[in-house]
Amino acid sequence: MSGIGTRLGMAAGLAGLLLVAACGSGGTAEAPATGGSAAASAPAEKVELTYWHFIDQTKMVEKWNQTHPNVQVTYESLPSDTYFTKLQAAVKAGTAPDVALVEYQMMNTMVAADALEDISAHVPADLGGKFPAWSWQQSTQGEKVYGIPQDIAPMGMYYRADVFDKHGIEVPKTWEEYAAAAEKLSKADPEVKMAIFSPQQAGQWAGLTWQNGAKWYTAESDAWKVTLNDDKSKQVAAVWQRMLDTKAVAGGADFSPEWVKGLTDGTIATWIAPSWAQSYIKGSMKKAEGKFKVAPMPQWADGRTAAGNWGGSALSVPKGSKHAAQAAEFITWLNTDPDAVNLAVDTNGIFPALVSGQSSPAFTKEDPFFGGQKTQEVFLAAQQGVDPDFTWGPNMTTVFAMFKDEFGKAVNGQGTLSDALDRVQARAVEDMRKQGFPVAE
Amino acid sequence: MSQVAAPPRRTGPDGGTPRPASRRRAPRRIGVRAVPYVMVAPFTAFFALFFLVPIGIAVYQSLHGTERAGLLGKPKDVFVGLGNYAEVLTDPGFHSGLLRVLGYVLLTIPVMLVLSAGFALILDSGIVRLRRLHRLAIFLPYAIPVVVATLVWGFFYQPEFSPIAGALRSLGFGTPELLEGGALLGSIANVAVWQWTGYNMIILIAALQAVPVSVYEAARLDGCGELALALRVKLPMLVPAMLLAFIFSLIGAFQLFNEPAVLRPLSSSVTADYTPNLYAYSKAFTDAQPGYAAAIAVVLALATFAFSFVFLRAGQRKGAL
Numbered sequence: 001m002s003g004i005g006t007r008l009g010m011a012a013g014l015a016g017l018l019l020v021a022a023c024g025s026g027g028t029a030e031a032p033a034t035g036g037s038a039a040a041s042a043p044a045e046k047v048e049l050t051y052w053h054f055i056d057q058t059k060m061v062e063k064w065n066q067t068h069p070n071v072q073v074t075y076e077s078l079p080s081d082t083y084f085t086k087l088q089a090a091v092k093a094g095t096a097p098d099v100a101l102v103e104y105q106m107m108n109t110m111v112a113a114d115a116l117e118d119i120s121a122h123v124p125a126d127l128g129g130k131f132p133a134w135s136w137q138q139s140t141q142g143e144k145v146y147g148i149p150q151d152i153a154p155m156g157m158y159y160r161a162d163v164f165d166k167h168g169i170e171v172p173k174t175w176e177e178y179a180a181a182a183e184k185l186s187k188a189d190p191e192v193k194m195a196i197f198s199p200q201q202a203g204q205w206a207g208l209t210w211q212n213g214a215k216w217y218t219a220e221s222d223a224w225k226v227t228l229n230d231d232k233s234k235q236v237a238a239v240w241q242r243m244l245d246t247k248a249v250a251g252g253a254d255f256s257p258e259w260v261k262g263l264t265d266g267t268i269a270t271w272i273a274p275s276w277a278q279s280y281i282k283g284s285m286k287k288a289e290g291k292f293k294v295a296p297m298p299q300w301a302d303g304r305t306a307a308g309n310w311g312g313s314a315l316s317v318p319k320g321s322k323h324a325a326q327a328a329e330f331i332t333w334l335n336t337d338p339d340a341v342n343l344a345v346d347t348n349g350i351f352p353a354l355v356s357g358q359s360s361p362a363f364t365k366e367d368p369f370f371g372g373q374k375t376q377e378v379f380l381a382a383q384q385g386v387d388p389d390f391t392w393g394p395n396m397t398t399v400f401a402m403f404k405d406e407f408g409k410a411v412n413g414q415g416t417l418s419d420a421l422d423r424v425q426a427r428a429v430e431d432m433r434k435q436g437f438p439v440a441e
Numbered sequence: 442m443s444q445v446a447a448p449p450r451r452t453g454p455d456g457g458t459p460r461p462a463s464r465r466r467a468p469r470r471i472g473v474r475a476v477p478y479v480m481v482a483p484f485t486a487f488f489a490l491f492f493l494v495p496i497g498i499a500v501y502q503s504l505h506g507t508e509r510a511g512l513l514g515k516p517k518d519v520f521v522g523l524g525n526y527a528e529v530l531t532d533p534g535f536h537s538g539l540l541r542v543l544g545y546v547l548l549t550i551p552v553m554l555v556l557s558a559g560f561a562l563i564l565d566s567g568i569v570r571l572r573r574l575h576r577l578a579i580f581l582p583y584a585i586p587v588v589v590a591t592l593v594w595g596f597f598y599q600p601e602f603s604p605i606a607g608a609l610r611s612l613g614f615g616t617p618e619l620l621e622g623g624a625l626l627g628s629i630a631n632v633a634v635w636q637w638t639g640y641n642m643i644i645l646i647a648a649l650q651a652v653p654v655s656v657y658e659a660a661r662l663d664g665c666g667e668l669a670l671a672l673r674v675k676l677p678m679l680v681p682a683m684l685l686a687f688i689f690s691l692i693g694a695f696q697l698f699n700e701p702a703v704l705r706p707l708s709s710s711v712t713a714d715y716t717p718n719l720y721a722y723s724k725a726f727t728d729a730q731p732g733y734a735a736a737i738a739v740v741l742a743l744a745t746f747a748f749s750f751v752f753l754r755a756g757q758r759k760g761a762l
Contacts, residue, residue: 408712
């Protein structure tokens with residue numbers, strides 16, 4: 001790992017020197033780049049791009065650099081928790097990278113912050129057809145393209161098959177059955193929780209409500225309609241509140257050491273999570289090998305196949321990049337070239353947004369960790385069930401923090417989840433007004 | 442000043458040669474007068490650059506809000522006068538943060554001052570052996586970066602793996618919730634007391650060492666024992682230093698940020714408006730409201746100033762400082 005990093009660093013350093021030399025010898029080298037046409041990548045010109053992501057991109061970048069000597073990419077790894085704050089600050093300071101990961105949920109927020117370039121001039125016109133409709137819709141604004149989908153995250157239910165078997169619990173098909181199973185489980189063994197409801201995880205909450213057809217934001221002609229506490233969301237809140245009240249589900253932080261321990265030893269029985277959770281489980285809960293299985297999310301009505309989406313991201317060109325054309329070319333390659341996509345699937349276990357990339361044999365193979373189950377088939381089916389009509393608002397960093405605060409209060413006994421939704425709704429509208437967004441009554 | 446001013450006076454008498462003194466002296470005087478300004482210029486420049494300019498920018502920003510055209514319009518600064526201030530002063534989030542900080546002051550400062558005064562008096566009395574070692578041990582937490590200290594304490598507070606929780610569980614007391622609800626403020630206060638007691642103790646020991654030995658000798662000659670000496674002679678003499686430590690702690694408390702910011706991922710009770718400083722930070726960096734954040738910061742600074750001023754004046758009136 002460090003060897004690769006060093007080599008890459010040296011390569012980047014050399015490329016940098018060459019670039020400096022090029023600029024020093026001929027001051028005009030910069031001029032043609034501003035044209036933004038295909039001529040920008042004329043053989044004479046060497047360009048260096050920086051690329052921010054939170055999952056290791058070294059292999060994909062190496063592959064690109066080998067075949068594109070004139071456009072050399074340097075990958076920089078950033079921690080995810082402060083990522084968007086940093087990216088926005090970097091755009092303001094003029095130090096932003098040329099390519100950056102932007103989660104779908106943050107896309108409108110970043111666009112509203114004037115932090116992303118419209119790259120529609122630099123990408124093929126038929127590009128959108130290669131991705132699930134919702135992911136393309138969440139990366140664009142009409143004709144304007146602000147990102148190219150990289151991965152998506154349709155959700156399923158990870159469950160401890162051994163724990164279910166031990167207590168004679170059927171895999172729940174509906175949320176009603178899920179709640180009943182939770183109560184049965186906690187009666188059989190009060191130490192075992194069906195799940196942890198984490199106030200911190202607004203992205204998961206979004207997926208849960210998205211599955212039920214909730215709408216958080218609607219872009220009306222001249223104003224935003226905000227409905228973070230609509231009936232569909234309240235219905236989801238009610239079932240989780242019921243399980244919190246009966247102590248079949250506990251409130252607490254996910255991704256914490258306790259939570260990992262609980263899922264590993266089977267005192268937490270399920271985790272409603274997307275495809276990317278597989279690699280997390282494999283990495284952090286090694287002792288639970290062979291004990292997890294994956295099922296579709298429980299449904300809101302019997303016989304439906306709806307699913308939510310939690311996470312996933314597009315790659316964007318932040319405002320201020322001097323090489324938007326080359327950056328767009330790199331992103332297009334990375335997210336649509338079959339070899340590049342397969343490499344990302346192999347190395348990082350991503351669920352590619354590229355629909356044709358989802359059928360590779362490596363992607364759908366049996367997984368011994370999950371007892372030989374072809375887990376991705378569950379998520380492939382789930383992807384079909386993701387409601388294409390879900391819109392994120394322009395102030396998601398704030399609203400996610402509000403969910404954390406208000407759900408935190410509810411889990412600690414200050415009112416119910418439903419009350420928390422009302423408070424988030426009121427605060428979110430207030431915040432949008434303060435940020436100058438038009439809000440419909 | 443006098444050193445710099447010396448050369449022209451000396452050259453006058455012993456120079457001998459008929460210099461056109463009157464013509465020369467005038468520009469030299471200007472030069473001499475400029476010297477102090479030149480000398481303080483680096484300080485002034487940095488002071489202006491890193492102190493006055495940021496304050497100016499903050500005040501300027503606090504008078505501005507954001508306007509946009511359209512659903513995803515670019516943010517544009519617009520002048521809103523004192524609008525942000527009016528909102529901050531009536532903002533329940535700001536109020537609750539301020540109240541929480543006052544609660545934190547009540548939890549930390551008395552305990553910290555009593556402990557540090559106690560340690561200082563004990564170590565100064567000479568009844569303890571290995572004084573330097575003890576002093577160092579009590580001071581050591583201050584040398585640990587606050588983020589590290591908070592992470593370590595966060596581990597102790599966290600219910601699953603914490604030895605504290607483990608001990609209480611094995612004694613049959615159940616698992617304490619030290620990171621949630623009302624207990625959280627006490628847990629944060631504990632970190633601060635642990636970290637700052639030693640620092641305040643050093644201030645107080647220094648104050649004690651500045652007292653002339655003759656005062657103690659006089660007291661001893663008058664038949665004063667060690668305990669009476671500590672309580673009747675040393676403690677009153679410590680009051681000015683304690684007032685100073687109090688003011689420092691008060692200012693520090695108003696700026697409470699690090700501990701809650703570090704604990705925020707571990708605890709759902711640390712809200713974005715947990716302390717005024719954290720609130721300003723969230724407004725600026727997650728909520729994209731720099732104007733509002735600046736207004737919070739200015740109000741907080743004025744509040745800190747007002748509190749410090751009131752206590753300083755009160756102390757001065759009693760003749761403590």
